Amino acid sequence: MNSNILKPQRIDARDLNYRELNRLVKDAANKGVKNIRLTNVNGQRYIGTGVNSSPKININGVPGNDLGAFMDGCSIDVSGNGEDGIGNTMNSERIVINGNAGDILGYSMRGGEIFVRKNVGYRVGIHMKSYKNMYPVIIIGGCARDFLGEYMAGGLLIVLGLNMKNKNSIVGSYCGTGMHGGKIFIRGNVEPWQLGKEVRVYEPNKDDFSLIGKYLRIYCRLFSLDFDSIIKTSFTKLLPGSSRPYGKLYAY
Amino acid sequence: MKRIRIDEKYCMGCRLCEVHCIVQHSKTKNILKTYMGEYPKPAPRILVEEKGYITFALQCRHCEDAPCLDACMTGAMYRDKETGAVLCNEDKCVGCWMCIMVCPFGVISRSSDKKIASKCDLCMGEDIPVCVKNCPNEALKYEDSKD
């Protein structure tokens, strides 16, 4: 039994409905299997959601929406691309996407890390928040689309803009709209028109670089990137202008 | 034996207990007459302590091992056989304040008009002490004590 749970368990997702697949994953996890390898994944949703123990799930193929939604305890590594809603209201541990990811990644994420090697879609990191020792972190290797970090209330968002084509913009428009907590770091420059009116631009200081470094080192190790060459370029730091952006909206 | 239980969590600090205590121990027992016509008006035998939002009303605890009973040199302070309440016989009290000196709760005071000790008498004669009856948030309860 013990030797069984130490062995990686393979699950072939071909032709499986998401409920069937997730049932198999949960059953394996409940048995105490430490490493679950999913192959032939093709758009099945909610992988990693409601998995109560802490296996590592490797995914071959393209997982569907809401990968790791409400995730707590297990960790996920996707060999290729991900879809929308990755890490929705995620609580802890780590999701690694080796390719691109879709929209609303890390929505309302409260803890853990999401590392994406390439680009992400719209509305990424909306309403991330930290609480006590829970500190959500998203690092995007490529670029992000509009509404990055909207309503952000806490945590850390880093966009690296690696392998960008010249025409691409590292973030879209409305970056940090309604932001009232947390920190966004963007490698390189952001144009003022790209920012929501609630954010302010700063030069990162020494502490900021050590914060970035803490997570970026892990990121670089995971994706075999050269940390030093990435960190030495300039970063733009975005902070909320106020922790109470809407404090003066009302007549009392 | 029935005692007044104080629940600090729900004491709002309104001091209605003091008002009703004053009226109960007045000559007329009528609130308007007490406040408008009695000089001096009786001092409340319940005391609301207050610090920020923490408030509670405190009155004689009618201790099982009451130091005031030992300290009273006239025998004015006595325990009522029926209710177990610690009471002060006003005819015997000479106002030596020994009871004030030994009460660890500080709930015995000098009467406002006579030289006698003034303390909670559980509103002898009433079913429920008036402070309990009139507490708008049931922060005071009249309950059987464990002993």
Add this chain to the structure above:
Amino acid sequence: MKTLKTEYLIIGNSAAGVACIEGIRKVDKTGSIAVISDENIFNYSRPLISYFLAGKVKKRAMPFRDKKFYSRNNVKLVLGNTAEKLDTKKRIAYLSHGEKVVFNKLLIATGGSPIIPEIKGSRLDGVFAFTKFGDAVAIKDYIKKHYIKHAVVIGGGLIGLKAVEALIELGIKVSIVELADRILSTTFDTKASGIIQDALRKAGCNIFTKNTVAEILSKGEDKKVTSVTLKTRKQVPADLVITAIGVSPNIQLVKNTSISINRGILVDEAMQTNVKDIYAAGDVCEKNIPIWPNAFKQGRIAGENMASGNAEYTGSIAMNSVELCGIPTISIGKTSLEQDKYEILEMRKKEESIYKKIVLENNHIVGCIFVGDIERAGIYTGLIINRVDISNIKDKLLEEDFGVLALPEKYRKHLVGDVGLEV
């Protein structure tokens, strides 16, 4: 009655004696109890004699337990009889009227006697002590018979001042002679004494401190006192002299028995003497602070233990509450210490004659004085008795609204633990 057999014998019928009855009855509802008293009143409160003298309390209000108290508790009360000899082996007490009482357990609560100063003239008419009801009655009679204009009270302690107050009340001009540099020197500090001295002077008293009476004088062959001469040669008119310089334990009964004594009778925490089943309580005991609550508590504890209870006397602190010239005062514990190891907190409102003082030692209260405002003084007594660390509430101790709420949480819980207070 020639021979009386009793389970419990109590000699003395004041605070300790009566409390002992209550203590015994708490544990033993039936065992026979006999009480011997050398006085003829079935009981009375000694501290009330000054109120009696002043006419504020009638004779019938003197008892602190009613007459039925004894029958209700099934106690045989023997009045006007003195226990003269004690056989601790045979457990027999011999009374002055020739009877003997055979007992199983005994409480000696014979109290103390006033110390009469060795002064020339101290046997003159009109010179009185002031500790017993008989004294008060005698003084009252004397005042009734003679026209008394001036009185001298020797001793500015509590008993003396209680006498002073009664005399002022009766319209007599009083002079106080005190050996120390101020009145109430054992319980008060200079400031508190000062406030009371000022008030007494305002009420018409003369106060002679650092002084003593050298001689008590009468005119010619008349045995009636007329004046006193002070150590300083000053002559002070005196139609009445009251001596109040202290009391000493009444230990005549136990002298020459196997009961250990020093100045008073030696007892353990159970109030038992070195002789098994023989207890002592109140002013007759060694190292007792002669105040009512102590005597009462000791008596009760002795009683419980005599009836095979298990009570312990954990010691007492000096405590006094007196109202002089309309100013209520309370003093507790150590009050007039000036050494470095004591920290002093003070508050004074001169115009209202209000003075409060708290003496701290290692963040514990060891004494306080309250003059003018004594509300909630007992809270401080509690802090002293329970040896509560007050480091966190030091700054609050003298605040206007200091109360239970300000007490350290642990103590507050201890205090209210079983009396239905959820604070």
Add this chain to the structure above:
Amino acid sequence: MAKRPTPTEFIVERDKDKCIACQVCVRMCSNDVHIYDADTNTVTSDNSRCVGCHFCETLCPTDAITIKKNESCFKPNANWSASVISDITKQAETGGVILTGMGCDKPYTIYWDHILLNASQVTNPSIDPLREPMELRRYIGRKPDKIELNYNKGKVELKTKLEKQLKLEVPIMFSAMSYGSISLNTCISLAKASHELGIFYNTGEGGLHKSLYKYGKNTIIQIASGRFGVHPEYLKTGAAIEIKIGQGAKPGIGGHLPGEKVSKEVSEARMIPEGTDAISPAPHHDIYSIEDLRQLIYALKEATDYEKPVGVKIAAVHNVVPIASGIARAGADYIAIDGMRGGTGAAPKVIRDNVGIPIEFAIAAVDARLREEGIRTNVSLIAAGGFRSSGDVIKAIALGADAVYIATSALIALGCSQCQKCYTGKCNWGIATQDPYLTKRLNPEIGVQRLKNLIKAWSLEIKDMLGGMGINSIDSLCGNRTHLRGIGLSDRELKILGIKSAGEPQ
């Protein structure tokens, strides 16, 4: 800024002959209306601060205080009323959005008051609820299209596997109110009362305070766009999960709990730092379509192993009918529809008073449409938004609701006087506040008793009305509109409500 007319709303009338200057009012008013003057030993009042909560009036031991509406002020004008003038003035001063609390108070038609109930006479007997058993129990959740039974040696067993249901002893639940907008003592009162009544209360989007976990079996936990306090333990604890899309008092807009209300305890329940704003965006940013909603519904089911019903709460808006149909098809186990008179802790006044439709129309229209589409049993309907009495409740059920949510009437049971100042955080009754000086005024022991009494009273009345109609189970009344008649309504209104006019026979 120069003064402009802002009439005081109330006048504190103090009977000088009765005021004993006990200062209870002075101590108790969180708005500092009453002022004691020690020199004259009198109490006076600053009318401009009075919000009309009647707390002082309630406590005054001599009945010396009466709070009266200020009748003076402006020349009567149906268009430019005092409140209009006062709002404009306030906005001219601050440039801000006018906030308000509780439900819409505009005199729109309350259709409950235009609907009459039926009773039996001669041709069918009424039932005496004192003698006959009356069933008020309801189950909330998806029902199967058909039921298969197993007959085993005379024993009948249900073969069809039922979806998870919420069992209600009475078809009334306490609607969503978040910890933060209301005090913990209010939450405790609601939770404990629900537990004892066998019904449910709803956390709103405020997360769950640690002391409330023990009432999990009677708790519907809510997930809103801010996802406050949503974590695995929270999902596990609730009896059902409700996705909040909208609220009747403020359809289409988000919520915003100001930082000053985020106390230490609130911050723990919401899992955000103390003192920070809790902003719920207007939409869930992962839900832009019915398909997205379905995705969240199933994400939640997946997260809780399909063990709990997942419902969706929406505000009653013009398009509520197709939206509800979509929600039913998205896999929700119940739909809660909140009408425009539903309450709120804080909402822009203009939205509260002008957006949405009454619950009466919404519930009637949705029920009818779901029946037409043949999917009515797929989903339960919960009606919310200003239920004032058992009469309103029973009419809603006859119009098609499976159960109703009440909140405002629950708060009134606890002491709320509808002063509509919840957003100030100074609620004198200790309900809509986090100020520890005020929250202790609501003793949950009293609160629980009052809530239980209210529900008990309504239950008795409902049983009486049911009996009168000759019905012995609330189930039989659900959607049974033949028992309703309209009065004073237009044909169009009658048609939408799906009821006949008073006077029309069966």
